[in-house]
Structure formats: structure tokens, C-alpha cells
Amino acid sequence: MKKIYILSILLFLSISYTKAQTTLTTAVDFTVTDTHGATHNLFTILNSGKYVCIDFFFTACVPCQGASPHFKSTFTNFGCNTQDVYFISIDNGDNNAAVDAYETAYLGGSSGFPAVSGTDGGGNAVVSAYGISAFPTFILIAPSKAIIEQDMWPISSPASFDTFFAAHSLTHKACSTGITEETLANSISVFPNPAVDNLIIETSNNEKVSAVKVYDVLGKLLIDKTVSGTERLELNVADLEKGIYFMEITTATGKAIKKFNKA
Numbered sequence: 001m002k003k004i005y006i007l008s009i010l011l012f013l014s015i016s017y018t019k020a021q022t023t024l025t026t027a028v029d030f031t032v033t034d035t036h037g038a039t040h041n042l043f044t045i046l047n048s049g050k051y052v053c054i055d056f057f058f059t060a061c062v063p064c065q066g067a068s069p070h071f072k073s074t075f076t077n078f079g080c081n082t083q084d085v086y087f088i089s090i091d092n093g094d095n096n097a098a099v100d101a102y103e104t105a106y107l108g109g110s111s112g113f114p115a116v117s118g119t120d121g122g123g124n125a126v127v128s129a130y131g132i133s134a135f136p137t138f139i140l141i142a143p144s145k146a147i148i149e150q151d152m153w154p155i156s157s158p159a160s161f162d163t164f165f166a167a168h169s170l171t172h173k174a175c176s177t178g179i180t181e182e183t184l185a186n187s188i189s190v191f192p193n194p195a196v197d198n199l200i201i202e203t204s205n206n207e208k209v210s211a212v213k214v215y216d217v218l219g220k221l222l223i224d225k226t227v228s229g230t231e232r233l234e235l236n237v238a239d240l241e242k243g244i245y246f247m248e249i250t251t252a253t254g255k256a257i258k259k260f261n262k263a
Contacts, residue, residue, distance in 0.1 A: 038243030
């Protein structure tokens with residue numbers, strides 16, 4: 001069962017909890033910075049017409065460790081932050097390094113969605129503002145700023161989230177920003193990742209890049225570059241803000257989607 005987390009003289013006391021984990025019915029605005037240095041403002045995301053699903057967690061929380069992979073799968077099932085729902089995880093009490101280590105240990109590397117640490121990213125203040133005392137707590141906020149799910153629990157699989165989302169007519173959608181499914185991933189390398197100023201795109205198997213488009217996590221097209229068929233392309237990304245981006249790479253045989261971080 002989910003446990004209540006209470007800090008008392010450096011000890012975590014876990015007890016059963018049955019009440020809604022936030023008593024709020026209307027969202028409180030916040031701006032946080034994820035572990036990659038990108039900022040996220042809640043009301044800006046809601047005003048774009050998206051629902052926001054928040055995972056409140058801390059890295060030593062065993063129930064969090066069990067539920068986080070289901071949250072990641074749900075992020076993918078509902079469009080990777082490019083469709084109707086925007087996913088973000090907010091930590092309590094840990095720094096960026098601890099959150100990155102948590103993702104490596106329990107999510108197989110980068111989660112894909114923004115992860116905000118408690119001490120470095122501003123997560124502690126959000127946890128306090130929402131009155132969260134049990135972890136994990138998953139809430140769902142509508143574009144109207146109404147908190148329509150105060151505590152989605154129990155979570156035993158991605159299907160558990162599906163049930164809560166279906167009550168609000170939210171259904172699975174592809175991870176696409178108007179771009180196709182990845183078909184050439186094994187033939188295309190993108191490095192360095194994270195990138196600072198330039199990103200190298202290299203192909204194999206005689207594939208030649210003819211176009212590259214870069215989108216942010218909200219689906220906004222930021223770079224649209226056409227080239228005359230090349231096996232190695234150097235793309236300038238210096239003007240992009242820190243954060244996660246999706247790249248659509250077009251060749252003669254199809255399109256591939258690659259994700260990269262801008263440092």
C-alpha cells in the first residue's frame with residue numbers, strides 16, 4: 001500500500017493513508033526547473049489546452065520505485081507530452097544528482113518527461129503548496145485549472161492510469177508531434193547527447209539525410225532544415241534552451257524520431 005512519508009529526526013515513518021493526497025480542488029501555479037536545466041510553468045502548460053499529470057515522489061520511497069515505470073509507460077501511451085496530457089515528476093527532498101540516479105535505476109535512464117528535484121529544482125515548495133504528505137501521489141489537472149483527480153491510487157500497471165484518465169475522456173495517442181513513427185533508428189546516430197552547440201547526425205546502411213526538424217516537448221517546430229542528401233550532418237543547436245527535444249530525420253526510405261537533450 002501507499003505509505004505516508006513523515007520526516008522526524010532523520011527517520012521516515014510510513015503509515016497507511018486513505019484520504020485524498022491533496023485537498024486542493026484548484027491548481028496553484030508554480031515554475032520549476034528540471035534536472036536538465038529547463039524551466040516549466042504550470043499555468044503556461046494548462047493554458048495551451050493540455051491536462052497536466054504530476055507524480056509526487058522521493059527517491060528512497062519504495063512504492064514510488066514500483067509505480068514510476070507505470071507512470072513512464074503512461075507518458076508514452078498518452079503521447080509523450082505531445083498530445084492531450086503533459087507529464088511531470090516532482091521530487092521531495094533530493095537534489096538533481098539523486099533524481100538522475102533514480103531514473104537510471106528505476107526507469108532505465110532518462111524518463112522522457114521533465115523530472116524536478118526537491119532541493120535544486122523547486123520541488124519542495126510545490127510539494128508544500130499542494131499539501132502532499134504521502135508518496136507517491138499522482139494528480140491530474142484539467143486545462144480549466146481544476147484538480148480533477150486528487151490521488152490516483154492504487155497503481156499496479158499502466159492500465160490503472162487508463163481507468164482514471166478514461167473518466168475524463170482521455171485516450172491513448174501516439175507519441176507524435178505531427179511526425180511519424182521511428183523506422184530508421186538503428187541506422188542513425190545522434191551525438192553528443194546532451195549537446196551544447198552542435199549535434200552530429202550520422203547514418204549507416206547507405207541512408208542519406210535529406211531533412212531535419214526539431215520540436216520541443218510541446219510540439220512546437222524550432223528547426224526546419226533541408227539538405228541535399230548527406231551521411232553526416234552537423235546541426236547547430238546553440239540557440240535552443242536547455243531541455244528535451246525531439247528530432248524528425250528524413251531519408252529516402254523513411255523517417256526516424258530521435259530524442260536529445262540540450263545542455
